[in-house]
Amino acid sequence: MPKRGYHHGNLKQALVDAALSLITEKGPTGFTLSEAAKQAGVTPAAVYRHFEGRxxxxxxxxxxxxxxxxxxxxxxxxxxxxxxxxxxxxxxxxxxxxxxxxxxxxxxxxxxxxxxxxxxxxxxxxxxxxxxxxxxxxxxxxxxxxxxxxxxxxxxxxxxxxxxxxxxxxxxxxxxxxxxxxxxxxxxxxxxxxxxxxxxxxxxxx
Structure with missing residues (x-):
């Protein structure tokens, strides 16, 4: 699946959108923060700017x-x-x-x-x-x-x-x-x- 990225500059929403896609595909406990970050086109460390964890x-x-x-x-x-x-x-x-x-x-x-x-x-x-x-x-x-x-x-x-x-x-x-x-x-x-x-x-x- 291609990376969505956050070209509009809204990192938080890009991560939410990535998580929603992964939840649909794998269920709410079937993905990691690293996968959400990868799909959003950012590093895993970037997730923690907005979220404490999965x-x-x-x-x-x-x-x-x-x-x-x-x-x-x-x-x-x-x-x-x-x-x-x-x-x-x-x-x-x-x-x-x-x-x-x-x-x-x-x-x-x-x-x-x-x-x-x-x-x-x-x-x-x-x-x-x-x-x-x-x-x-x-x-x-x-x-x-x-x-x-x-x-x-x-x-x-x-x-x-x-x-x-x-x-x-x-x-x-x-x-x-x-x-x-x-x-x-x-x-x-x-x-x-x-x-x-x-x-x-x-x-x-x-």
Whole structure:
């Protein structure tokens, strides 16, 4: 693979871009700082001008990923109206779209073993994207009396896990990942079944 270099002068971003390429190719733990430096066209020592080590570099990849992810989730939620169900389902589709378009970011965010509290900045970025899904979940459950309403954090986390499972099994081209139905259809059907089981979808929402 040819060196990317940093002709624009932004060494930090050149290293992030190199790391994202390597993460996509080898996974978040399958590359070294020296490989990232080589792909960026700099010496290994240059990495330490901006990053203390590989984990620090992956954190930056994850941080940038969460910023993009949060924007996509927010856009999907706001444009997924007119119904609360449509908005909620739109955030699920945005999850799949993000995983496909930004695989390096996705793996840095969700498959690197990083704690969401690794840095204050990362914690805030994670809270933003999760908060959008929880907001959609809260809106979806408004028709249920408060004393019988399931916690929005709980069922939004279940949907998050379902989305992640569809990505891992069917949306990333992994071996055995050929699904009998499009990933979007699988996720939408799963969300619908789950929400109806909880009584979260009103009878006229079909």
């Amino acid at each position: 984990e620090d570099l992956i954190i930056e990849c994850a941080l940038q990923g969460h910023a993009i992810f949060g924007d996509l989730m927010e856009y999907a939620y706001r444009n997924g109206q007119p119904s609360a169900l449509a908005a909620f389902e739109a955030t699920g589709r945005a999850y799949l779209a993000f995983a496909r378009k930004y695989p390096g970011h996705y793996m840095a965010m969700f498959e690197s073993g990083l704690s969401r509290h690794a840095t204050p900045e990362l914690s805030r970025a994670v809270a933003r994207s999760r908060g959008i899904l929880e907001q959609a979940a809260e809106q979806l459950s408004q028709h249920i009396p408060a004393d019988r309403r399931p916690p929005a954090t709980m069922f939004s986390s279940h949907i998050w896990a379902m989305s992640h499972g569809v990505v891992e099994l069917f949306a990333r081209g992994n071996p055995g990942g050929n699904a009998p139905f499009p990933p979007e259809d699988l996720l939408e059907a799963g969300i619908g079944i789950y929400l109806r089981g909880l009584g979260l979808v009103a009878p006229d929402a079909d």
